[in-house]
Amino acid sequence: MSIRINDTAPDFSAETTHGTINFHEWIGDGWAVLFSHPKNFTPVCTTELGAMAGLEDEFRKRNVKIIGISIDPVADHDRWKADIETATGYRVDYPLIGDRDLKVAKLYGMLPAEAGDSSDGRTPADNATVRSVFVIGPDKKIKLVLSYPMTTGRNFQEILRAIDSIQLTAKHQVATPADWKQGEDVIITAAVSNEDATTRFGSYETVLPYLRKTKQPAG
Template structure:
């Protein structure tokens, strides 16, 4: 699809109508981290479960100073009406407000610009709907990570929180997170750090796993 963002790209400072009024995206993010996630259509089953989960996890995102915002190709009026269903799905009062705004992209302008359209899923008019894209932005407004799911596969929001923890940790510490890492577990010392520098940076100690090659590149340290 045309458009799209690459890692390291600064997200355009677009304007959009949302369930909380018109926004400029950079102003909305401010100095916080941000997550922009799209869904195919309002009033659809998988999307309802996803946004319901996002609502439940909103306090966790707030603790990490992450601003959340959703997008679909429906109108603000539809978003507000659908929000009642999302709250009811969660067992809460069916009100029009969610802890985060939803962008109105009924003309598909943003979906095209950001590369969010799913070419294989179409609405009743034969128009492509939005895929389940997840974009993570740092305080510098640059794309730090993206995940793209087809419309038929619901996202795992626990994984989304996990990668935010990794992104924030590795943005400020000279470490990397290994496979299946979770917050609080040991991390890896990046290869560009010398052994002497590692001793200064990681006073809790560095453990090197011995390998047949004799190369000492698997270095672990408690999460700083």
């Protein structure tokens, strides 16, 4: 199956380094980032899990839980965590899903149905498509999907930036321009009339008839 923005995130139960979870129940009433890895003990993924651990407080400030998944058993995850800390200096305290039967990878469209039902004997190349990031909102809808090749480490600062935008635009009738960062000007959406824009945002700049900019709303 293909996962698209605004789809309901597929629910599942799985073993993790924090015990058995039901995914929707684990998310609760906040946000979540599910990020996947093709194999344990691989170099790029080792740096990524450490980078995510180093940013855990930043995600927590945004009411975002983080959870990793790799197509390997949970016992291997526990051994891998020691290597991650050695390589990056960060301890992985967030849960890691063991997807040994490939169920979650298939559920999220990262592996085809004919991929089999076991991680045994599979190489990182066999799982190369298990390299996606899913941002999920409190409504359990998919808000963002990013997929990367195995040789390109992910930019988790970009994921934080995107979450800032998604959370802001969920509250206010605004959009964010290219390369936007927290605190910069935003775009007033077409659904807001000029009169309503003045009421909502005060002054604004009309760059083009369809492009109006204003200060980032508070809150």
